[in-house]
């Protein structure tokens with residue numbers, strides 16, 4: 001196994017980033033015009049990167065599969081964005097945000113990256129305010145903050161329950177300005193289906209126009225993937241329906257390593273599944289845990305009566321309610337990190353105390369309403385309550401909400417070094433698509449922070465270190481052999497899928513994959529369940545390639561074909577996730593191996609054996625991939641067991 | 647419940663479309679409207695038919711991608727929601743549901759129920775932003791903004807760009823959409839500086855792209871899933887007036 005080079009600059013932790021910036025290579029303004037950059041994905045990461053690179057003078061080509069960048073999955077983020085501004089004067093600092101993030105990630109992320117993230121966090125807020133993002137303010141006109149899980153300070157900035165929307169619209173407005181100025185050419189409704197690698201460097205991409213079905217190639221001096229996470233491998237998740245792993249997966253197949261695929265975040269506060277036709281899951285923002293108290297009945301009889309509709313939760317006596325998070329974790333209570341809260345809910349439901357279908361717990365606002373009044377709660381969470389009522393048909397002001405954990409975010413992703421460059425030179429990955437900052441568990445309100453940090457303040461610097469000697473490279477025409485071959489390969493893939501003419505829909509197979517993943521590679525994993533997943537996925541993949549049915553033609557809009565291409569990739573990724581989870585004989589963050597837990601049921605890490613990033617190298621179809629390790633050296637932080645009890 | 651669906655089918659922008667009738671059975675009232683459409687598509691797929699194309703992505707009312715005209719109403723028979731948030735409990739067993747795409751000159755049909763809303767992109771590209779580059783901006787708290795203004799700006803900024811206002815308006819005017827952005831930015835000190843220029847440029851583009859005039863019927867406000875108020879149109883008109891006086 002080779003050791004991976006993370007290219008972390010030398011020096012003291014707090015000096016690394018400024019030192020890097022003062023010594024890196026830059027591209028002279030006249031040469032920027034000669035350089036093309038492709039940005040795939042225009043969510044928070046991609047839109048902020050494309051706009052910033054356009055402003056710097058590069059020629060940017062940006063791509064997304066929706067009809068507008070404004071519709072990227074980032075739009076759905078509700079709760080907020082962290083920044084170490086310390087406006088409330090409650091003791092926050094860059095170091096504390098750094099520390100909380102490393103600890104929250106269960107000591108499986110890189111110190112230098114996380115520190116840089118905390119350093120630039122403040123500038124993100126300033127940037128967004130300058131763009132006109134209407135953050136919540138207090139009566140004095142200053143910015144307001146709230147608390148999120150895994151932190152003892154209030155450092156989360158928010159715009160009602162629509163923070164992601166407002167941040168994305170801010171980045172999108174900056175992007176629109178560059179489109180108008182001609183610095184960015186936007187290609188909506190266009191899906192990337194491969195990377196073109198030429199002489200060992202990323203030089204372009206192959207795309208399919210989703211309206212015409214046309215397959216095209218595009219050249220660039222560097223390619224940036226900002227294509228989001230892969231949570232939809234589980235079919236049911238809080239991700240948008242179109243969220244997919246294809247761009248990242250194609251990069252993996254072309255030589256980019258895929259890191260920590262097993263690290264998936266299961267969010268504790270989602271609306272429970274209603275039935276077979278369920279197509280996606282809806283998140284109820286974590287911010288609700290600021291004021292809602294989580295409980296299940298303490299007695300099985302009560303839970304059973306509630307499940308059978310014979311009892312209302314309001315009628316469960318105070319002393320018969322088990323506020324299990326407050327009981328188990330007195331210091332953090334309802335604000336423990338997501339992985340801890342999710343597992344605790346599963347534990348209670350497995351013990352027969354769940355409500356609803358048996359897979360649900362209560363999130364109760366009665367106490368907060370008694371303490372603060374209904375109007376305060378309405379002001380804080382009105383739109384979330386309305387959303388809940390529309391879906392469940394119950395009014396959370398009067399009766400507790402029902403929640404259950406669901407797949408939400410993927411910490412794993414394309415492996416990148418300190419410069420956000422993958423193992424293919426010239427190919428970069430930012431936002432949720434990379435693996436870099438959240439270790440084995442991401443803290444709430446930190447994905448938005450990372451996406452914008454990467455896009456506004458990190459990539460626009462680090463990519464120049466790569467591009468500095470690239471301006472003399474002439475654009476490679478679409479007729480060059482590497483481009484012709486890449487295009488032919490994609491055409492062949494489409495042809496192959498269309499010719500299967502089987503009898504099962506894409507969704508039907510995707511649901512089967514989701515079930516294998518949730519049952520075996522979900523909240524609790526064992527060596528046995530993971531091996532089972534690998535076997536079953538291998539079979540399902542073979543089944544897909546024989547039996548999938550894609551109606552219509554490859555020309556023009558064909559939604560089933562789009563889905564089939566994505567599910568074909570999920571069927572490979574799912575197996576890699578199980579392999580990674582099977583390799584990691586420890587529990588950490590979102591990765592819980594039932595064999596490795598303390599007597600109290602807490603995750604048991606093994607720092608001697610597993611303090612590394614597991615980066616997988618593709619070795620061929622139906623071949624076992626190679627594992628490469630990047631050792632994590634903690635120089636500035638003392639590695640401890642995570643403790644949210646005291 | 648069992649339902650009859652009359653769905654608009656159209657192969658592409660050039661081909662003429664028409665209604666097709668389908669029936670779906672055993673739909674749970676707890677399903678969302680789009681989950682019911684998934685059931686229809688699965689059924690079509692299993693019977694060698696071609697699934698109905700419709701736009702959707704987040705399925706939680708925020709991306710603005712879903713866009714159906716259901717029984718004559720944009721986003722269907724419920725208030726303050728998008729199509730993806732509509733639930734089947736709003737219908738009864740035996741109902742016939744008519745499902746059409748947005749119909750407006752500015753939004754040509756791509757296929758079946760999918761329309762092309764790129765005109766909205768072009769309008770925003772004319773000035774729906776504050777002209778700042780990344781970096782070199784003042785501290786977030788350097789410009790205090792009164793809570794009322796911040797809240798009102800947020801009300802306007804809640805627009806999801808779905809196009810229901812255009813689809814509902816008898817003139818196919820995009821005024822509510824345009825005014826939401828103009829108003830949001832005009833209310834904030836950061837955006838005020840360019841307010842008149844922005845209003846003028848965006849309205850000119852809207853006219854150029856074939857959207858109709860606003861005749862103040864207020865229909866748009868009623869169907870807007872995000873409750874964007876026509877008060878923003880009044881603010882846009884003020885900015886526009888100033889712009890005309892200046893020029």
Ligand SMILES: Cc1cc2nc3c(=O)[nH]c(=O)nc-3n(C[C@H](O)[C@H](O)[C@H](O)COP(=O)(O)OP(=O)(O)OC[C@H]3O[C@@H](n4cnc5c(N)ncnc54)[C@H](O)[C@@H]3O)c2cc1C
Nearest residue numbers: 041042043044045065074079080192228431432445447448
């Ligand atoms: C419901 C919900 C609530 C959340 N709330 C919060 C929160 O409060 N705070 C927080 O910090 N985080 C939150 N998150 C997480 C956060 O929203 C995401 O991690 C983050 O927005 C991801 O941004 P991104 O730019 O990396 O990717 P995305 O926003 O997912 O964008 C991906 C982009 O890539 C494009 N794309 C994808 N595949 C292709 C392809 N093959 N070809 C071309 N284009 C492609 C898409 O069109 C899109 O433009 C939430 C997530 C969810 C699901």
Ligand code: SF4
Nearest residue numbers: 805806808809811870
């Ligand atoms: S103003 Fe309302 S109806 Fe019009 S695009 Fe915006 S959200 Fe949709």
Ligand code: FES
Nearest residue numbers: 703705710712730
């Ligand atoms: S699908 Fe996103 S708003 Fe309806």
